[in-house]
Structures are given as structure tokens and as C-alpha cells.
Amino acid sequence: GAGVSQSPRYKVTKRGQDVALRCDPISGHVSLYWYRQALGQGPEFLTYFNYEAQQDKSGLPNDRFSAERPEGSISTLTIQRTEQRDSAMYRCASSFGTDYGYTFGSGTRLTVV
Amino acid sequence: GQQVMQIPQYQHVQEGEDFTTYCNSSTTLSNIQWYKQRPGGHPVFLIQLVKSGEVKKQKRLTFQFGEAKKNSSLHITATQTTDVGTYFCAGRNRDDKIIFGKGTRLHILP
Numbered sequence: 001g002a003g004v005s006q007s008p009r010y011k012v013t014k015r016g017q018d019v020a021l022r023c024d025p026i027s028g029h030v031s032l033y034w035y036r037q038a039l040g041q042g043p044e045f046l047t048y049f050n051y052e053a054q055q056d057k058s059g060l061p062n063d064r065f066s067a068e069r070p071e072g073s074i075s076t077l078t079i080q081r082t083e084q085r086d087s088a089m090y091r092c093a094s095s096f097g098t099d100y101g102y103t104f105g106s107g108t109r110l111t112v113v
Numbered sequence: 114g115q116q117v118m119q120i121p122q123y124q125h126v127q128e129g130e131d132f133t134t135y136c137n138s139s140t141t142l143s144n145i146q147w148y149k150q151r152p153g154g155h156p157v158f159l160i161q162l163v164k165s166g167e168v169k170k171q172k173r174l175t176f177q178f179g180e181a182k183k184n185s186s187l188h189i190t191a192t193q194t195t196d197v198g199t200y201f202c203a204g205r206n207r208d209d210k211i212i213f214g215k216g217t218r219l220h221i222l223p
Binding site: 033035040041042043044045048055056058059091093098099100101102103104105106107 | 119144146158160161201203205211215218
């Protein structure tokens with residue numbers, strides 16, 4: 001596609017529910033990254049993939065968070081048993097490789113009530 | 114862990130004045146990238162610096178990478194209202210992870 005597409009744009013969920021956030025990267029981009037951005041802060045690294053392989057998941061806050069990219073294209077970030085502190089903007093980015101600039105999507109604003 | 118510090122956090126300048134934001138890393142970086150995020154938008158890639166002491170220009174924007182590859186700066190000459198936004202530096206460490214600074218929010222006074 002022309003850009004990085006994230007869905008949904010907004011998600012309101014009740015505490016304790018599971019959510020799945022989707023990222024469709026730019027076609028041909030090898031690397032895909034997940035970041036979380038609080039208001040007024042810089043993006044905080046969560047995890048990244050090269051093709052389908054998860055290279056680094058050290059930024060995932062706890063074991064309620066997981067991500068996959070099974071066919072090396074679309075990725076899903078899943079948060080189980082959501083908590084209010086999970087509320088944030090979740091951003092996906094993709095690039096041709098780890099040595100290139102990122103193209104960010106518009107993000108998913110998650111609100112846990 | 115690795116930290117990337119950015120100063121100042123906020124900057125208000127009169128239109129036409131210059132603006133500079135500084136980025137410092139606690140560790141040596143493989144490269145550094147700069148992004149601009151408009152209010153309500155997402156970060157947009159501006160440039161990547163790789164070599165020690167490198168200087169790159171994009172119109173009114175000048176980017177520098179320090180000799181020790183631990184600091185960087187972005188300088189905007191003669192700011193315009195279109196320059197409004199938050200400027201982030203992002204340092205790549207040797208584990209290929211990019212760590213973003215907290216950004217400098219630029220506000221232009223007409």
C-alpha cells in the first residue's frame with residue numbers, strides 16, 4: 001500500500017478484555033516495529049520484526065503483550081486482560097531494513113475504561 | 114539501559130528566529146535519525162546521520178552528528194509557522210534498536 005495502515009484508529013475497551021491491534025506495512029518493507037506513545041512523550045519501543053522473525057521483544061511491558069507477523073507482512077499486537085495503564089497511542093512503523101528511516105502509521109488510540 | 118536525552122523540552126520562538134534542539138545519548142550510537150511530528154499527527158522521518166562529525170542540510174534545516182557519535186543537533190534557520198511541531202531524535206544502538214528522545218516541542222509566535 002501507499003503507507004502504513006493501522007486499524008482500528010480508535011479502540012475503547014473494558015478493563016480485562018483482550019484487544020488486537022493490526023498493522024499493514026508498506027509493501028516490500030522488511031522491518032516492522034511497534035511503539036507506544038504517551039501524550040507529550042516520544043515513541044517507546046515495544047518490539048520489532050525482520051520478515052516474520054521477531055528480533056527483539058525486550059520493550060514489551062509484561063507477558064500480557066504479544067506480537068506476531070506470521071507471513072512477514074501484516075502484524076498484530078495483542079494485549080490480554082487490558083488494564084487502564086495500557087491506555088495509549090500504539091504506533092506501528094515499517095522500513096526497508098534496520099538501517100533505514102521508519103514510516104509510521106497513524107496509530108491506534110487505545111482507551112481502557 | 115540506554116537513554117536518549119533531548120533538550121529543551123519546549124521552545125517558543127518568534128517567527129523568523131532560529132531554533133536548535135540537542136540530543137545526547139548515554140552510549141555510542143550506530144546512527145541517529147530525526148523525525149518531526151505535527152500536532153495530532155504521526156512522526157515523519159527527516160534524515161539519518163551515520164558518520165562521525167557528519168553534517169547534512171535540508172533547506173533551512175541543518176543536522177549534525179557529534180564526533181563521538183553520542184550527540185546530535187538540529188538547527189532551523191529563520192523559522193516559519195510550518196515548522197511548528199515536535200522534533201524527535203532517535204538513536205540506533207548496537208543491538209539495532211532505535212530509542213527515541215522525548216522530543217522538543219517548537220511553538221512559533223507570529
